[in-house]
Amino acid sequence: MKFRISLFSAVASLLVLFAGTNQAAPKTLRALYVGGGCCHDYETQKILIAEGLEERAHIKVDVVVQGGSTTGTKIPLYENADWAKGYDVVIHHECFAAVKDLAFVERVLKPHRKGLPAVVLHCAMHCYRTKTDDWFEFCGVTSHGHGKHYPHEVLKADGAHPIMKGFPLGWWNPAGELYHIAKFGPVSHALATSKNQESGKDEVTVWTNLYREKTRVFGSTLGHHNETVGAPEFLDLLTRGTLWAAGRLDDESQLKPRKPKLIKAD
Numbered sequence: 690m691k692f693r694i695s696l697f698s699a700v701a702s703l704l705v706l707f708a709g710t711n712q713a714a715p716k717t718l719r720a721l722y723v724g725g726g727c728c729h730d731y732e733t734q735k736i737l738i739a740e741g742l743e744e745r746a747h748i749k750v751d752v753v754v755q756g757g758s759t760t761g762t763k764i765p766l767y768e769n770a771d772w773a774k775g776y777d778v779v780i781h782h783e784c785f786a787a788v789k790d791l792a793f794v795e796r797v798l799k800p801h802r803k804g805l806p807a808v809v810l811h812c813a814m815h816c817y818r819t820k821t822d823d824w825f826e827f828c829g830v831t832s833h834g835h836g837k838h839y840p841h842e843v844l845k846a847d848g849a850h851p852i853m854k855g856f857p858l859g860w861w862n863p864a865g866e867l868y869h870i871a872k873f874g875p876v877s878h879a880l881a882t883s884k885n886q887e888s889g890k891d892e893v894t895v896w897t898n899l900y901r902e903k904t905r906v907f908g909s910t911l912g913h914h915n916e917t918v919g920a921p922e923f924l925d926l927l928t929r930g931t932l933w934a935a936g937r938l939d940d941e942s943q944l945k946p947r948k949p950k951l952i953k954a955d
Contacts, residue, residue: 715747715942718935721776725756725764726784729812734918738780741924746932746944751776761787773800778935782912784812791819798827806905806934808927811912814868829898829908831872836887841865843894843911843922846879851938852897852907852929853880860922866913867892874898877908895926897933907934 722738724731731754739750756762762785766772773779779801788794794817801807807827814832817824825831844859867883870893881895898906907930912918932938 715940718746718748718932718937718943719775719777720748720750720780720931721773721778722750722752722780722782723764723766724752724754724782726762726812726816727758727760727786728784729913730915731782733915734782734912737915737919737924738782738927741919742928742931744945745924745928745947747942748928748931750780756783756785759787760785763788763790763793767793767797770796770799772796773805776805778806778808778931780808780810780931781813781816782810783816786815786818788817789819791821791823794819794824798823801827801904801906802901804904806936807900807907808931808934809906809908810927811866811868811910814908814910825872826874827898827900827906829874829877829896829900829906830870830893830910831874832868832870832910835866835868836885838864838866838913839886841867841883841886843881843883846882846893846895850878850880850897852895852926852933854929856922856926862911862917862923863920864914864916865911867894868910870910876902895930897930905934905936907931 724735735752735754739752742748742750753766755764755766809828814828814830841862842859843862845853867885873893877896877898879893879896882891883894885892894911895909898908900906911923917923929938932943937943
């Protein structure tokens, strides 16, 4: 009897182990991060963002930073008609306000018009001023400038949205460059706001957009300073927003278990 029980236990253990090893592994999301241009520390921020996303979720981030520190460079990446081929989502973080070539901008937008999800961060909202609304329609907001640099609180506008799950009602942005939103898109949806200390207006700082009725876009004007980009709240938000844009946030297995940070004793 003891032999039979031991044999049964051994077989059961093997079956559990076999079942565990045959569970489908989460599919890794392929993301392209595009940075470069004026006024930001892209060399540091590309590392903070890529490592932050890959630490938090099953995401592989390829990084392209081009264009130096100018505002008018048409970066080589977009000269290729298939620049986005093979990616599940693109994170636009570039800063090229003086690029006004409409044909060039149309090439940037083409894969997104076909349904490629996107994330737009900070200075992406000030890019590609072609005297049309083409780029702003994609971003989901229109912004022409920003105020002084000051820390500010970020407050939930829609705590029920899946992107905002687990976030407090408000959190502190340690170093801010608050963008002024001149126009909020007709199908954009506000997720968080911050108080404009100069006008008293609540500026939308986090939102979603449904571009051309089919393409998910997650946007945030946060992200000027390295202190912001490296903050856990920003990286958590960016991770969830990226997964949402790609249609993967409903799959909890896409998120990696959070490992506690070890603090070394003095």
